[in-house]
Amino acid sequence: MTQHLLSCSDLHISFxxxxxxxxxxVRGVSFSxxxxxxxxxxxxxxxxxxxxxxxxxxxxxxxxxISAGSIFFDGSDLLSLSEQQMRTIxxxxxxxxxxxxxxxxxxxxxxxxxxxxxxxxxxxxxxxxADTIIESILAEVGIPDPKRTADSYxxxxxxxxxxxxMIAMALSCNPRLxxxxxxxxxxxxxxxxxxxxxxxxxxxxxxxxxxxITHNLGIVGDIAxxxxxxxxxxxxxxxxxxxxxxxxxxPYTVNLLETIPALDARKERLTVIxxxxxxxxxxxxxxxxxxxxxxxxxxxxxxxxALSSLxxxxxxxxxxxx
Ligand code: SF4
Numbered sequence: 001m002t003q004h005l006l007s008c009s010d011l012h013i014s015f016x017x018x019x020x021x022x023x024x025x026v027r028g029v030s031f032s033x034x035x036x037x038x039x040x041x042x043x044x045x046x047x048x049x050x051x052x053x054x055x056x057x058x059x060x061x062x063x064x065x066i067s068a069g070s071i072f073f074d075g076s077d078l079l080s081l082s083e084q085q086m087r088t089i090x091x092x093x094x095x096x097x098x099x100x101x102x103x104x105x106x107x108x109x110x111x112x113x114x115x116x117x118x119x120x121x122x123x124x125x126x127x128x129x130a131d132t133i134i135e136s137i138l139a140e141v142g143i144p145d146p147k148r149t150a151d152s153y154x155x156x157x158x159x160x161x162x163x164x165x166m167i168a169m170a171l172s173c174n175p176r177l178x179x180x181x182x183x184x185x186x187x188x189x190x191x192x193x194x195x196x197x198x199x200x201x202x203x204x205x206x207x208x209x210x211x212x213i214t215h216n217l218g219i220v221g222d223i224a225x226x227x228x229x230x231x232x233x234x235x236x237x238x239x240x241x242x243x244x245x246x247x248x249x250x251p252y253t254v255n256l257l258e259t260i261p262a263l264d265a266r267k268e269r270l271t272v273i274x275x276x277x278x279x280x281x282x283x284x285x286x287x288x289x290x291x292x293x294x295x296x297x298x299x300x301x302x303x304x305x306a307l308s309s310l311x312x313x314x315x316x317x318x319x320x321x322x
Pocket of ligand 1: 287
């Protein structure tokens with residue numbers, strides 16, 4: 001059997017609600033990722049993308065917990081490791097960058113001291129060598145004056161520069177897997193494109209694997225090898241990038257493709273998917289997407305579709321294909 005770099009199987013993540021009811025934010029999610037591959041996880045906010053990624057880092061915030069399933073990374077069963085063992089993996093072999101660097105960078109420390117903490121903690125360098133390494137990583141992520149930026153506080157930098165510092169910090173320990181959670185959402189469009197190019201370039205240079213989480217299918221179109229489309233905590237569609245773009249099957253995926261902003265300036269109105277993503281408290285019975293689905297049939301309100309495997313490894317959860 002081929003061993004994947006990362007393999008999540010039948011992952012369930014549940015939260016205890018204030019009224020003591022248990023609600024599942026992630027329900028039976030399975031996927032795998034090989035060396036140097038990029039997996040896009042796509043869906044609107046509240047679909048369970050981020051909490052799935054946090055589960056890989058074993059960082060699901062309480063009152064949430066991984067209630068079932070398995071996560072294997074590089075041969076290790078992550079769910080059976082002690083917290084101390086997990087700390088040697090987190091940041092060192094799996095790193096994560098977040099949407100808003102201001103929430104991840106500590107405002108009271110310079111960028112230098114924050115990157116230094118990561119590389120000294122993980123024994124990447126002795127404190128005496130750290131400065132040279134920090135400045136070379138900052139140069140690698142395209143920061144023009146690495147020494148000055150290293151000695152700056154996060155608030156002294158632009159949004160794009162802060163995100164580059166976050167990427168430098170995440171890459172400082174040469175992780176094998178980088179998880180990028182909406183890494184460009186807080187940035188304006190031209191900076192977004194540069195940061196995505198940077199991530200893509202660094203990934204091939206460093207032979208890393210990457211999970212790219214985004215609400216925008218257009219973003220994964222330039223980078224991912226395979227894509228998972230999530231909705232209400234479940235995988236709705238899972239396919240290679242080419243398959244998904246050439247032959248989207250799930251009505252939600254089709255809708256997401258329609259919401260990609262067109263480059264055609266004459267198209268004035270953006271397409272939106274009507275309705276709202278259900279909250280943990282009100283996931284509809286049957287197909288969770290049925291209240292918003294333009295192809296819904298009467299049975300969709302009562303029958304929960306299973307994930308069907310079709311040709312070319314394409315998987316879809318929809319009664320149209322069951
Ligand atoms: Fe739409 Fe029914 Fe398919 Fe759900 S199962 S996506 S409601 S057609």
